Amino acid sequence: xxxxxxxxxxxxxxxxxxxxxxxxxxxxxxxxxxxxxxxxxxxxxxxxxxxxxxxxxxxxxxxxxxxxxxxxxxxxxxxxxxxxxxxxxxxxxxxxxxxxxxxxxxxxxxxxxxxxxxxxxxxxxxxxxxxxxxxxxxxxxxxxxxxxxxxxxxxxxxxxxxxxxxxxxxxxxxxxxxxxxxxxxxxxxxxxxxxxxxxxxxxxxxxxxxxxxxxxxxxxxxxxxxxxxxxxxxxxxxxxxxxxxxxxxxxxxxxxxxxxxxxxxxxxxxxxxxxxxxxxxxxxxxxxxxxxxxxxxxxxxxxxxxxxxxxxxxxxxxxxxxxxxxxxxxxxxxxxxxxxxxxxxxxxxxxxxxxxxxxxxxxxxxxxxxxxxxxxxxxxxxxxxxxxxxxxxxxxxxxxxxxxxxxxxxxxxxxxx
Amino acid sequence: xxxxxxxxxxxxxxxxxxxxxxxxxxxxxxxxxxxxxxxxxxxxxxxxxxxxxxxxxxxxxxxxxxxxxxxxxxxxxxxxxxxxxxxxxxxxxxxxxxxxxxxxxxxxxxxxxxxxxxxxxxxxxxxxxxxxxxxxxxxxxxxxxxxxxxxxxxxxxxxxxxxxxxxxxxxxxxxxxxxxxxxxxxxxxxxxx
Numbered sequence: 001x002x003x004x005x006x007x008x009x010x011x012x013x014x015x016x017x018x019x020x021x022x023x024x025x026x027x028x029x030x031x032x033x034x035x036x037x038x039x040x041x042x043x044x045x046x047x048x049x050x051x052x053x054x055x056x057x058x059x060x061x062x063x064x065x066x067x068x069x070x071x072x073x074x075x076x077x078x079x080x081x082x083x084x085x086x087x088x089x090x091x092x093x094x095x096x097x098x099x100x101x102x103x104x105x106x107x108x109x110x111x112x113x114x115x116x117x118x119x120x121x122x123x124x125x126x127x128x129x130x131x132x133x134x135x136x137x138x139x140x141x142x143x144x145x146x147x148x149x150x151x152x153x154x155x156x157x158x159x160x161x162x163x164x165x166x167x168x169x170x171x172x173x174x175x176x177x178x179x180x181x182x183x184x185x186x187x188x189x190x191x192x193x194x195x196x197x198x199x200x201x202x203x204x205x206x207x208x209x210x211x212x213x214x215x216x217x218x219x220x221x222x223x224x225x226x227x228x229x230x231x232x233x234x235x236x237x238x239x240x241x242x243x244x245x246x247x248x249x250x251x252x253x254x255x256x257x258x259x260x261x262x263x264x265x266x267x268x269x270x271x272x273x274x275x276x277x278x279x280x281x282x283x284x285x286x287x288x289x290x291x292x293x294x295x296x297x298x299x300x301x302x303x304x305x306x307x308x309x310x311x312x313x314x315x316x317x318x319x320x321x322x323x324x325x326x327x328x329x330x331x332x333x334x335x336x337x338x339x340x341x342x343x344x345x346x347x348x349x350x351x352x353x354x355x356x357x358x359x360x361x362x363x364x365x366x367x368x369x370x371x372x373x374x375x376x377x378x379x380x381x382x383x384x385x386x387x388x389x390x391x392x393x394x395x396x397x398x399x400x401x402x403x404x405x406x407x408x409x410x411x412x413x414x415x416x417x
Numbered sequence: 418x419x420x421x422x423x424x425x426x427x428x429x430x431x432x433x434x435x436x437x438x439x440x441x442x443x444x445x446x447x448x449x450x451x452x453x454x455x456x457x458x459x460x461x462x463x464x465x466x467x468x469x470x471x472x473x474x475x476x477x478x479x480x481x482x483x484x485x486x487x488x489x490x491x492x493x494x495x496x497x498x499x500x501x502x503x504x505x506x507x508x509x510x511x512x513x514x515x516x517x518x519x520x521x522x523x524x525x526x527x528x529x530x531x532x533x534x535x536x537x538x539x540x541x542x543x544x545x546x547x548x549x550x551x552x553x554x555x556x557x558x559x560x561x562x563x564x565x566x567x568x569x570x571x572x573x574x575x576x577x578x579x580x581x582x583x584x585x586x587x588x589x590x591x592x593x594x595x596x597x598x599x600x601x602x603x604x605x606x607x608x609x610x
Binding site for chain 2: 002004006138167168171172173174175268269270271272274275354355356357
């Protein structure tokens with residue numbers, strides 16, 4: 001059924017259609033509306049049987065999800081930013097134990113400086129934790145990916161993180177096609193755990209493993225993720241058969257067939273990129289887009305194939321490996337057969353900085369003309385950075401950086417973009 | 418694509434206004450995208466929300482920097498925020514006030530605009546009368562429907578009824594109907610002048 005709803009409400013409804021039995025969460029912007037929506041459904045008896053557990057922290061949220069999942073319950077939680085970091089130890093445990101928890105990450109920057117706005121540094125900080133990580137391009141895909149996530153998680157006995165851009169998607173009202181309970185039930189069978197804490201058939205989960213077997217356990221985690229690379233497209237096909245639309249899979253390609261320049265990105269910025277690409281195509285520029293839907297496992301073959309005829313690659317990412325450069329671009333480079341010099345990293349949108357067509361036109365045009373640097377920070381105020389560096393050179397006690405930059409720019413309430 | 422930017426202050430229902438507008442457009446079979454300016458919103462702080470309406474799916478996620486229409490929920494923002502930024506002279510301006518553009522000191526600024534696209538409506542007074550609270554958003558949307566013709570009053574009212582519980586909705590619908598009638602009368606008067 002077509003609906004005009006907030007992204008968070010769409011995701012809450014989709015999660016409810018997946019019949020979770022335990023939901024545990026600690027509120028943090030911009031994830032809050034999702035778990036509030038689910039909490040209301042549970043308290044109104046619309047989502048039953050399901051236990052909504054208020055926990056005292058994100059660490060507790062993931063710990064409860066681990067316990068519930070190990071006891072055989074379909075378990076869901078959601079978080080963002082500092083919340084994801086606070087639960088990090090349990091995030092690794094959920095993957096290491098192979099528990100099929102589904103978690104929404106409403107992507108938000110990580111402090112300090114504290115910032116509630118969107119970027120991808122939270123999810124990407126956990127890229128090596130062993131969870132499958134899927135990124136939604138719009139709210140339709142966000143809700144669809146949650147349905148696919150439960151299926152994926154339970155088939156593989158691995159946790160799945162569905163990443164959706166905080167505020168940009170979670171707080172946006174747009175049209176979504178909400179599936180019926182019958183469709184979701186046809187796609188997602190009842191949870192049959194591969195491992196379960198069952199008093200009738202006792203096992204222990206979470207044994208200590210020494211040097212004699214740890215490497216093998218980790219290898220199997222890696223092998224299972226690589227196995228997911230084959231299953232994810234198959235389940236996206238099955239999803240299309242039941243729900244009648246394309247959603248999920250490993251990657252999305254757009255106008256790649258004859259593209260000399262390929263822009264690679266994750267998440268909602270793909271929409272703005274596609275609009276920009278259409279405008280540049282109208283001007284005769286052969287440019288296309290590769291959207292990464294599945295970031296972990298990294299779809300190396302699909303990326304290599306999609307970039308096989310690209311003369312230049314621009315990776316636009318909302319994340320930064322401080323002291324190194326791009327995170328996504330590092331992955332892309334490893335899957336690009338051409339020279340690494342032809343892969344450009346554009347760091348954009350950190351801490352919610354708007355990514356506009358105007359700025360995208362500029363960097364893409366630079367790429368076309370071969371003038372784009374290896375590493376670019378989109379719309380960086382170089383003059384301001386230079387003033388701070390000068391002050392640091394001149395004054396030993398130069399003070400806290402964030403505060404001095406805020407003083408320089410003055411009131412920001414007047415800014416629209 | 419038609420792009421609307423709504424300016425107001427925290428507590429005036431600015432974000433809700435954009436959401437309602439998107440629902441009204443959706444009910445007319447259009448694609449619509451509403452989103453807030455994502456600030457740490459505090460009561461009284463300047464807030465911006467956006468709504469795009471189109472006949473095809475909307476992919477663009479940048480803020481609306483060149484709006485086709487502006488709804489200004491709080492005229493005290495006129496001298497604090499660059500509310501008119503990016504608006505072209507054929508755009509629409511709707512301001513929540515009982516004063517005229519000239520009385521607001523905007524006479525020179527709007528001299529190049531199409532007068533039929535300019536409108537003021539005392540939405541807060543209408544809200545106080547019909548809802549009992551100073552929430553001018555629904556009335557302003559109805560005023561926008563009247564001045565722009567981009568959505569119908571019926572769709573605005575249907576969106577209000579979808580969003581709010583029955584009692585709150587009816588107050589808002591009453592305020593919306595009054596605002597619509599007010600703007601229609603104002604436009605007729607301008608046409609005669």
